[in-house]
Amino acid sequence: MPPKPSKPIALTLEQRVEVIKKSEKDKLSARKIAEHFGAGRTQIDGILKRKAEMLADYDNNQPSDRKGQRKLTGNEDINMLVWKWFQDATARRINVSGPLIKEKALKFAEDLGIASFKASNGWLDSFRHRHNIVAGTQSGERGDFFSK
Incomplete structure (x- = not known):
């Protein structure tokens, strides 16, 4: 042993x-x-x-x-909706930027009636880290995603 x-x-x-x-x-x-x-x-x-x-x-x-x-953040509903939207958007070959993710998060927070939510840069960084998202560009005919 x-x-x-x-x-x-x-x-x-x-x-x-x-x-x-x-x-x-x-x-x-x-x-x-x-x-x-x-x-x-x-x-x-x-x-x-x-x-x-x-x-x-x-x-x-x-x-x-x-x-x-x-760790639970208290914004799980927003995070889940943004993640599902992100997956759908990237599957459709839509270029997704940080400001666009923040805009969608604020829209989802408004729809859920969560007035205290702020889509800060810190939230965005945590969201990206949590879901292993790297900044990159889509290129090529198929829109293959390459990280920078």
């Missing part, structure tokens, strides 16, 4: 998804998975308990190197 690490290991989102896949595919116990990843059994149990949330984050293009849990 390998010695326990003195400091807890924080698994990235990508590693958490690997834990879920290993649990489902290999039908290993949380203890065996914890040994494989060098993490604690309690951490593995928590990941398996919140597997729907982890897989949704991974599918929604969350940064895969993120180690901590997703």
